[in-house]
Amino acid sequence: MGVRWWLGRCLVRYLARARPHLSLAPATGLQRLADTVQVGDVLLVEGTSRFSSAVKYLTQSTWSHAALVVATGPSPQHCRLIEADLEQGVREVPLEHYRGFHTRICRSVGLTAGDLARAVSYARERVGYRYDLRNIIDLARYLIQTPPAPSRWRRRMLALGSGDPTRAICSTLIAQAFQSVRYPILPEIEWVNQCDPAQRGYCREILHIRHYSLFAPRDFDISPYFQVIKPSLRGFDPYRVNWSPENAAMSGISQGATGGLYRHERLGRSAPL
Numbered sequence: 001m002g003v004r005w006w007l008g009r010c011l012v013r014y015l016a017r018a019r020p021h022l023s024l025a026p027a028t029g030l031q032r033l034a035d036t037v038q039v040g041d042v043l044l045v046e047g048t049s050r051f052s053s054a055v056k057y058l059t060q061s062t063w064s065h066a067a068l069v070v071a072t073g074p075s076p077q078h079c080r081l082i083e084a085d086l087e088q089g090v091r092e093v094p095l096e097h098y099r100g101f102h103t104r105i106c107r108s109v110g111l112t113a114g115d116l117a118r119a120v121s122y123a124r125e126r127v128g129y130r131y132d133l134r135n136i137i138d139l140a141r142y143l144i145q146t147p148p149a150p151s152r153w154r155r156r157m158l159a160l161g162s163g164d165p166t167r168a169i170c171s172t173l174i175a176q177a178f179q180s181v182r183y184p185i186l187p188e189i190e191w192v193n194q195c196d197p198a199q200r201g202y203c204r205e206i207l208h209i210r211h212y213s214l215f216a217p218r219d220f221d222i223s224p225y226f227q228v229i230k231p232s233l234r235g236f237d238p239y240r241v242n243w244s245p246e247n248a249a250m251s252g253i254s255q256g257a258t259g260g261l262y263r264h265e266r267l268g269r270s271a272p273l
């Protein structure tokens with residue numbers, strides 16, 4: 001297979017090696033995630049590998065990875081997602097695969113069931129695609145977790161591989177899936193003045209599709225066309241939070257001033273979190 005391919009494999013193993021979790025954000029319970037996600041949702045993940053650190057720096061974002069929900073079920077094992085892994089390529093994994101990671105759900109709005117199914121099929125048809133590991137120069141840029149690159153170049157530094165059509169990057173794959181049904185993510189916007197004198201000052205908004213290779217996981221988070229879904233808000237009641245007496249004391253809250261919060265603690269009601 002060649003020396004370059006072998007070196008590429010070694011480099012990928014080094015970059016993909018997981019490190020102790022550095023996130024301060026709590027991980028959402030997997031069962032709560034399984035109860036919330038829908039087919040077509042984009043799951044953003046805060047990774048912990050060296051590669052993830054570089055992606056987070058280059059995109060100035062919490063999120064370093066993205067996966068597409070392609071099947072749901074009663075348990076995390078039944079929920080299936082398509083992801084593009086640095087080492088394994090495009091593959092289908094259970095929701096269980098993301099246990100312990102900080103995640104976020106982003107959901108498209110207004111797509112018909114048919115178009116959503118076509119976007120999911122687009123991703124599923126690419127299972128088995130792999131990164132082109134021959135271009136080790138492309139991989140080597142991620143050895144430096146904070147590469148000294150001007151901000152205007154950082155997004156383009158995310159591109160990986162030699163341009164082979166079977167190349168796959170997590171956000172690139174998902175962007176292509178949604179663009180295949182003409183759903184906007186972060187399009188370039190052009191404002192065009194109307195010529196009708198009766199509508200003076202009226203502008204028309206025209207969207208231009210951004211090239212799929214320029215998308216990063218954070219784009220689904222900041223996109224105006226994706227909803228952010230927070231599983232922890234399902235059935236949330238702030239008056240049933242089980243605060244400890246120590247927390248109440250540290251906050252300077254007296255027993256008489258806490259209202260429902262501290263009273264619920266004294267009654268011993270369990271929190272739904």
